Amino acid sequence: MNVVLHSNVVEKVVRVEKRKSKLEDWEGIIYPPVSFYEIMNLSFSNAYHQACIRVKVDATVRVGIEADKKTMGILENITPEDSFLALMEKVAYDLELFGNAFLEAKFDFSGKPTALYHVPAQTMAILIEGENLFYVQEPAIGEPIRFLPFDASSPPKGDSAILHLKFYSPLSYFWGMPTWLSALESLRMEQNIKLFHTSFFKHNAVPSMAVIAEEVGFEENAAKKLKAEFSRIAGVENAHKVIIIDVPRGRIRFEKLLTDQKDFSFENLYKAAREEILAAHAVPPRLVGIVSPGHLGGGSEAEVQMKLFKEITIKSRQRYMESKLNPIVQMAGGDAFRFKPFDVWDEGNSHENESENTLEVLKSIEAKLI
Numbered sequence: 408m409n410v411v412l413h414s415n416v417v418e419k420v421v422r423v424e425k426r427k428s429k430l431e432d433w434e435g436i437i438y439p440p441v442s443f444y445e446i447m448n449l450s451f452s453n454a455y456h457q458a459c460i461r462v463k464v465d466a467t468v469r470v471g472i473e474a475d476k477k478t479m480g481i482l483e484n485i486t487p488e489d490s491f492l493a494l495m496e497k498v499a500y501d502l503e504l505f506g507n508a509f510l511e512a513k514f515d516f517s518g519k520p521t522a523l524y525h526v527p528a529q530t531m532a533i534l535i536e537g538e539n540l541f542y543v544q545e546p547a548i549g550e551p552i553r554f555l556p557f558d559a560s561s562p563p564k565g566d567s568a569i570l571h572l573k574f575y576s577p578l579s580y581f582w583g584m585p586t587w588l589s590a591l592e593s594l595r596m597e598q599n600i601k602l603f604h605t606s607f608f609k610h611n612a613v614p615s616m617a618v619i620a621e622e623v624g625f626e627e628n629a630a631k632k633l634k635a636e637f638s639r640i641a642g643v644e645n646a647h648k649v650i651i652i653d654v655p656r657g658r659i660r661f662e663k664l665l666t667d668q669k670d671f672s673f674e675n676l677y678k679a680a681r682e683e684i685l686a687a688h689a690v691p692p693r694l695v696g697i698v699s700p701g702h703l704g705g706g707s708e709a710e711v712q713m714k715l716f717k718e719i720t721i722k723s724r725q726r727y728m729e730s731k732l733n734p735i736v737q738m739a740g741g742d743a744f745r746f747k748p749f750d751v752w753d754e755g756n757s758h759e760n761e762s763e764n765t766l767e768v769l770k771s772i773e774a775k776l777i
Contacts, residue, residue: 478741590687
């Protein structure tokens with residue numbers, strides 16, 4: 408995978424290019440229903456989409472964990488590359504972005520876990536051989552690596568196993584899918600709207616037009632001169648300027664091929680796409696910087712949204728990640744850990760002024776997420 412920054416602004420600024428896979432000739436490989444590369448290509452062009460993912464990751468993981476002293480020591484020792492919270496942040500991010508996340512668990516010859524490593528979800532595939540399931544990682548360098556799935560009842564001795572976290576989806580028995588998948592087409596449409604407007608500024612800041620020679624055709628030198636002149640005035644800095652062209656004989660006519668730019672504002676489409684993205688993520692709009700006009704003082708509304716976000720969205724993610732990780736922690740000699748609850752207000756504190764209440768809620772959210 409290569410992430411390329413392009414100077415041509417009509418192209419997507421960040422484009423994830425999938426390199427040729429060494430697994431193409433393998434029999435029994437099962438890929439996710441929606442390509443992770445397609446998800447990445449659409450995900451990094453929308454600020455609200457990324458903000459929703461970041462908010463859910465931070466609210467789930469960055470609040471911290473609760474465990475006894477012995478368990479805290481095990482959690483830090485079992486993650487040699489990162490702190491335990493940093494590792495969980497990577498896992499939570501993959502889970503939100505792809506609906507799948509992977510951890511490599513290494514075991515000693517007694518079957519005790521000794522290390523946990525994050526495995527990027529976009530490097531993974533599932534292999535079915537007969538009745539057996541394997542995970543295959545295709546690293547950036549080297550040959551594909553085959554892993555057994557993690558099973559707490561029979562851990563591999565002196566080997567590694569893959570712990571697979573996923574959000575259920577009826578689209579696949581083997582793969583999860585992100586909870587925001589229904590907004591994929593809105594992300595595509597919003598990206599195309601941006602590319603359309605960017606193309607407008609790239610090409611002279613006016614809609615495309617044809618230059619037509621009437622009565623006689625262009626002489627070769629005249630055509631080259633005209634082409635060079637249009638190339639010279641391209642760009643937003645030359646928008647709305649007048650060009651004077653000297654034509655030896657005959658006359659030329661400019662004919663627009665598109666209607667005026669004002670017809671292509673797409674404001675309603677853009678707003679609808681944004682609302683669908685937020686709805687698919689189930690994130691309160693205020694958490695990503697959106698406050699609707701006339702709702703600045705809606706403290707009670709904000710409180711209800713935050714309670715639902717905490718109880719339905721965040722708490723369920725915390726319990727799921729705990730249920731997947733705690734068997735490994737307990738096999739390493741620790742007790743179960745828990746993520747700290749995502750609390751954004753003092754329930755014993757009531758505010759008479761709704762706008763003051765909203766301000767306090769938002770300040771508390773900011774303090775938890777930074």
